[in-house]
Amino acid sequence: MDLLHGCPTGDSRGQATVFASVEQYLPLVKKLADDGYNMCSDLTAVDYLTHPGRALPEGVEAKRFELVVNLLSLDDRKRLRVRVQLEDGQSAPSLFDLYPGTEAMEREVFDMYGIAFTNHPDLTRILMPEDWDGHPLRKDYELGQIPVQFKQVNS
Amino acid sequence: MGLLQDVLDEGFSGIQHNFITAKLEDLVRWSRARSSWPASFGLACCAIEMMATGAAHYDISRFGMEVFRASPRQADIMIVAGRVSQKMAPVLRQVYDQMMEPKWVISMGVCASSGGMFNNYAIVQGVDQVVPVDVYAPGCPPTPETLIHAIETLHGLIETGELLKRRSASGSGANVHVEAAPVPAQPVPVMLGTR
Amino acid sequence: MSLVQQTNEGGQELGARSELTAKELLREVGSVLRMSEAEAAALALDEIDPTTDQTMIINMGPQHPSTHGVLRLMLELQGETVLRCKPIIGYLHTGMEKTAEQLSYMQGGTNVTRMDYLSPLNNELVFSLAVEKLLGIEGDIPERAVWMRMLLSELNRMSSHLLFMATNGMDLGAVSMMIYGWREREQVLRFFQKVTGLRMNHNFIRPGGVAADLTPGWRDDVLSILEEVEPRLDEYDVLMTGQPIWRERLQGVGVITQQEAIALSATGPTLRCTGLPWDLRRDQPYLRYDELDFDVIVGSYGDAFDRYAIRLNEIRESIRIVRQILERMPSGDYRIQDKKVTPPPRARIDESMEALIHHFKIFTEGFKVPEGEVYVAIESPRGEIGCYIVSDGTSTPYRMHMRAPSFVNIQCLPHMMRGGLVADAVAVISSVDPVLGEVDR
Amino acid sequence: MGLLEGFAITARQHRFFGGERVTNEYSGGRTRDQHDQKEAKPDRVHGRHVLNRYEDGMEKCIGCELCAGVCPAKCIYVRGKDNDPENPTSPGERFGFVYEINYLRCIHCDLCVEACPTEAITESKLFEFSFTNRKDAIYTKAELVVGDDGKPQQMPWEDWREGDDKNTSAWMRATAPAGAAEYEGQVGWSGELGYGVRAPEPAQPERDAAPKSVRAVGR
């Protein structure tokens, strides 16, 4: 298995992926930024609550949340995905100092998953109202569907 | 005095029709139907079609409605065009409250009318839970012609005098509680909440 | 009570300057410039004495004619000069990413198409490409489907940019431009209606291909659109580009440097206006864009005028691309002939029990997608639109995330607006061309 | 001079100076005059649904609930019931006993039409309707099913015009839903509609035929 800056790598449908623990996360991204990945095109998270048995390379322990960071190198036209495993309640370091463009994305992840980012300058809810309860994209958060109106309902 | 009491209670509409007030009322209705300025309350996809209605191919100005007022104080019709999120709902109500009487609401598109396909935590399931709605335009988004139909339906209601007074909020969004009843032998429509 | 205190509504809002820590200010004014905290703190006290606060915080939006929907901007003004700005979003949050987890891959198109409602076909395209990559069939899509997708997405780019022309004109007070932009866009929409049956939110590009073939006589229709739009663009040039007032209003307004744009992850015209020729159609080609001949338009000053000019010329490039597509449109299937993804031909349902079962299976539970996760990005009219899908092997996505270009580009607003006037703020918002449906999803 | 050239552009859009008026004077059907007409709609337009019947009056719906299952907005409610052998409603074993569409939820994506195995539900070209209360918006089978003449029923809040009730089958007959070129131009239905049937669209060689004429743009 290949290692990139000490982190196991993977390949998902031909797309390069690197797995990092929370401790490795910030140093890894720093090194990657030096490697020429000069834009963080996307940062999001996944809640694997109901799908724990996903395929991961050896040495990576599956945890509930996964932070997914898509980096882009404008010069080499390459993309690299960093996947970071997180426990519920664990906070991740903010990438704000490296990529200021992640400010809104991290806020969105905080809003939707409740994952806190240390050293984020303004970690408040971004999409939901401030007084909203819960984090909607968590798997244990209900969709909030209501029955559709019909004149004659038997369901 | 019956007349005085009626007027005190109900204002203009309390006056029994004589030839002056009847004509005046006709004039007022006519003018309200011919010059209903919309408040621009564009939210999502429907706002794009609402603007398309104002553009050259459909030209809402034929009805004297190209005067989209940014200030709710001067607007008569609020066209709620698009999905109303829980975060937006208080703003919607505030803008509605800022509008001056008489005022009407068109709920444009299914997202505004009932949440449409977004039956979830984020969207208000029907703006009639927040403001009283007079006309619902279906479609996602409604074509400009559907919007024109909805507007003309509303104008018809205004002109025939069915809608001169403030409506009270019906609260009958999609969230209305429908009793799950066994299907009877003959289909009998279940009445939803009345206005 | 000062006006500042009355509008400070807590949490997400712009804080009053007197209560501002250096760090918060750093975020608002200096993040990209790599300003130190001490510098930011100095800045906080430099221009304005918090004790005799002469500034005013003003709320632009969420219902404001020029905020393109429900964007809310809090502006701190001194006179008419914008000192600070904070975009507040979420007023159109629709929970689409959650809804996507309930809809099967086949229904998913109806959901994603409503995100960026000005370029619905691009949204469907990126979703379909991601699903196809997960299915491992991205190489097997029939040629006709691929070229049809390119045709539609380029026409969609035209319609989206035409709408930008309209709203940009409107925001700067050119009322006729508003109508002219819509007039041309209407032609494109009518073609879409002819082909897909709907004017917007088509649900036409689906995993595995496109929903239906083109209409008879589509070449004539497309050509007549091009014939009509092309001379109109020259009219825009006269009406707007050559207009001294227009140039004065836009040139030097909302400047962003290349370093800032990259740091803020901006894409699309917002990045290209700084002179960086980054267009995914050319730099990471998808579909058959590598076989086409087109130019990437870049600006050099990074101002609002560059962004306007880029979009205007991108319409011309799209017209060029569409002309090439017209020549090269192949015939053949337009949906992958894979029984698991595509419903069987109607004529087979009556003959074959197997076909009927496939039909039922696909329309009830959809098709299953193998486990995995992919991120696919394409160039939408507003920039890089990316789709990240995690599949757990069932027929609904386990997680679908859209990297929305407007959501990211909107972070540039505070940097572009700083020091401008209120009128510039309007020009800047409109030049970034955010679509709030996509910002809030 | 750039400042003044724009004036020529705006002025020449006017009808009196060689411009063209593009407005279509549809006015909602409330005040009918000679100008009040809808623009012709393309065949594939998705409009208000209809439930079709065979020419002998039998209903096509077999109550399979595919449409309800595939609807992303879950706005269709179907309950099937076994046919009375003496007096069947549909030729099959079952028929759609309850059929409702909530038009305050319907997004007109036409997945229901694609899913229907018997072409029972199709869409007319009517899109000009609006409701003054929520009850009107829920169409039951009584409103959706076509009349004895095969034409859709016309509700008071709908504005039907010439041609809206034709070609209700257009979206499905436009093309082969499987996307196979060899099936293009083949309808592939066992039963025919009684009214307003649309001939299938031609196959690809005709679709892609070289342009015949390009309209000169009036400027």
Add this chain to the structure above:
Amino acid sequence: MFALDPLLTGDVTWGDFGVVAVKVGVSFVVLLVATMFMVWFERKVIAGMQNRIGPNKAGPFGLLQTLADGTKLFFKEDLLPERADKFVFRLAPYLSFVPAFLAFCIIPVGGDFSNGNAGRVKLFGHSTLLQVADPPVGMLLGLALSSIAVYGIMLAGWSSGSKYPLLGSVRASAQMVSYEAALGLSVATIFLLAGTMSTNGIVSGQGSLRNWNIVATGVVPFVIFLLAATAELNRPPFDLVEAEQELVGGFNTEYSSIRFALFFLAEFMNTMTMSAIIVTLFLGGPQPISIGSWTADVHLGPFTGTFWFLAKVLVFLYIYIWFRATLPRLRYDQLMDLGWKILIPIALAWFMALAGLKVAQNAGWSGGAQALGMVVGAAIIFACFGLLRMATKVSARVRAEEGAMF
């Protein structure tokens, strides 16, 4: 030369009084009705320029559209914002509405100016002018009234007690003050030529096309006046005061019902009045077009002049609509720059040049000496202009270094 209204010379009888009353009444009604049609005209013309139809449902061709608007607004609920200054809030609409009417009083809307009649016509046996009043300082009165209208807008914004109107009123006051100067300077050139401030006198002096002030003053003051008047009127492209995209509704954001209708009417009425003033000052008012001995003739009795007057006013109304349809809005600082750095200096220079020419003519200089004087004057003006440009450039650089916008 005072062209006093012959009606008011000698004893004033009840009949004279009646004629004045009729004139007042008629001009009030005509102006009101004309304003209504102006609104309709604007909406129709701009619709035409945008390939649209425009209002056509209220009355034939939508002619009654403004009536519908007015009636609707009249019967709409009124609102006094809680934080408004109640008295000023109520007063403001009238401050902008009334001057629009008053300014119209000094406009000669017709009259027979041929054969030295100086605008007198016979009406009901009385010889009179077709204008409500012709004070000797007529144009000064006009300028004064148009500046009062500024207060209406300014106070409306200020008294509303909310922020967007406040910004609008600040813009209004700055904009109007700056353009007032250019307006005054270009009018001064006309006083110089006509030698009178009476509108009647100004019109009388413009017998043939060559004497029309637009030609006699050399076009430049006309252009300056047109631009400055547009800015005074808050018409696009100078409509910053109520720029919808920036300030929602500007000064009238908080106004509704009849008070808003007054602003609405005042805006269009001001446009009419200003067009009428331009026609009076520069285009010979009710005088027919005549070149040399040829005169474009229409015979409508006492109303021949009115015909010409209306025709000319219509041209300007069209121009204002054309501006609106074509031009993007200026930014605040550009507006100020245009006013202070371009219009005022040019107006001033032109005024001085004309004054110099007049003095030279009065002093009986020879043609050559006049030409020489012109050349010297032009050289001085160019030098001054260069200095001004340099000064603005330097100060712009200094400001840019200091990082300030203004």
